[in-house]
Amino acid sequence: MVFGVLIFMLGVLVVANAWGVIDAKMAAAGAAREAVRAYVQAPSTSQAVPMAHQAAVAAIRAEGRDDKRMTLTMSGVLARCSRVTAEVQYRVPLVSVPVLGGAGAGLVASARQSALVDPYRSGLPGTASCA
Amino acid sequence: MHESQAGVRIGSEPGPALCIRRRHRRLRGEEASVLVLVPVGILVLVVLATIAVDSAAVYLGQRKLENAAAAAATDAAGALAEPGFYRHGDVSLDPASARRVALSSVAAQSLGRMALDGPPEVAVAGRQVCVSLSAAVPRVFGQSLPGVAATTVVRARATATAAGDTTAAVPRRALC
Numbered sequence: 001m002v003f004g005v006l007i008f009m010l011g012v013l014v015v016a017n018a019w020g021v022i023d024a025k026m027a028a029a030g031a032a033r034e035a036v037r038a039y040v041q042a043p044s045t046s047q048a049v050p051m052a053h054q055a056a057v058a059a060i061r062a063e064g065r066d067d068k069r070m071t072l073t074m075s076g077v078l079a080r081c082s083r084v085t086a087e088v089q090y091r092v093p094l095v096s097v098p099v100l101g102g103a104g105a106g107l108v109a110s111a112r113q114s115a116l117v118d119p120y121r122s123g124l125p126g127t128a129s130c131a
Numbered sequence: 132m133h134e135s136q137a138g139v140r141i142g143s144e145p146g147p148a149l150c151i152r153r154r155h156r157r158l159r160g161e162e163a164s165v166l167v168l169v170p171v172g173i174l175v176l177v178v179l180a181t182i183a184v185d186s187a188a189v190y191l192g193q194r195k196l197e198n199a200a201a202a203a204a205t206d207a208a209g210a211l212a213e214p215g216f217y218r219h220g221d222v223s224l225d226p227a228s229a230r231r232v233a234l235s236s237v238a239a240q241s242l243g244r245m246a247l248d249g250p251p252e253v254a255v256a257g258r259q260v261c262v263s264l265s266a267a268v269p270r271v272f273g274q275s276l277p278g279v280a281a282t283t284v285v286r287a288r289a290t291a292t293a294a295g296d297t298t299a300a301v302p303r304r305a306l307c
Contacts, residue, residue: 008173015180018271022187026194033198083239112241113198116206116232130209130232 080126192268261307
């Protein structure tokens with residue numbers, strides 16, 4: 001009986017963790033998408049990274065998650081036809097108990113999204129030919 | 132032996148020792164059914180949980196594919212037919228350029244463990260572009276279950292329209 005309960009608890013833990021990782025991946029994908037859109041639409045290079053970070057934080061918070069567990073990495077330059085990539089990594093705690101919070105180093109859910117800077121944007125360097 | 136007013140026999144009730152013996156005998160009979168019911172119950176719960184996680188994984192794959200299609204369509208919407216744009220201000224897409232941009236965009240997206248089923252379909256009409264993708268999403272637990280398909284095929288379509296023109300857009304269904 002005790003053995004059965006232990007197996008059941010272990011199974012529940014595995015399934016809950018798997019679901020937690022999938023849910024975190026969805027949140028990270030949403031944050032990466034928002035970040036890359038904010039970056040390519042930013043008015044200047046100096047504002048691009050802060051705007052992308054702000055958008056990612058807002059997206060991850062909107063999913064009800066802790067933005068301190070998130071890291072955002074941007075690559076690419078803000079120039080016409082340049083490909084910009086946003087990668088969001090989110091640390092998922094190994095064991096998460098409602099009210100008590102999470103414990104353990106956990107797993108990292110990551111998502112990547114890339115976008116092309118509009119070739120016809122004004123105020124940016126580069127040529128208007130992406131193909 | 133006598134009867135109470137309610138008609139219940141109280142004189143023939145078994146003694147406590149007999150009751151305990153009967154109860155033990157009954158419990159011994161139920162122990163066997165518990166041995167069958169608990170594993171079956173746990174098995175049902177585990178199967179339901181694996182179905183839930185697998186469905187979530189497929190849904191995640193679908194969303195990833197939709198994101199990739201949307202990003203490819205948005206990128207391809209910038210591939211204007213430049214001679215017409217610069218000479219007359221016409222906003223229409225160059226099909227060849229739009230296709231090239233869409234393909235490079237899909238290749239740059241992160242699709243994880245998903246594998247595209249075939250090359251992306253890119254349809255261009257006027258200033259609109261439609262990107263259709265199809266991919267096989269591997270299941271998390273389904274791979275280890277006999278009789279369950281290891282992958283699920285998901286499809287995603289996205290349409291983008293180049294802005295800056297006042298002509299009517301093509302209905303999406305006509306495009307892809």
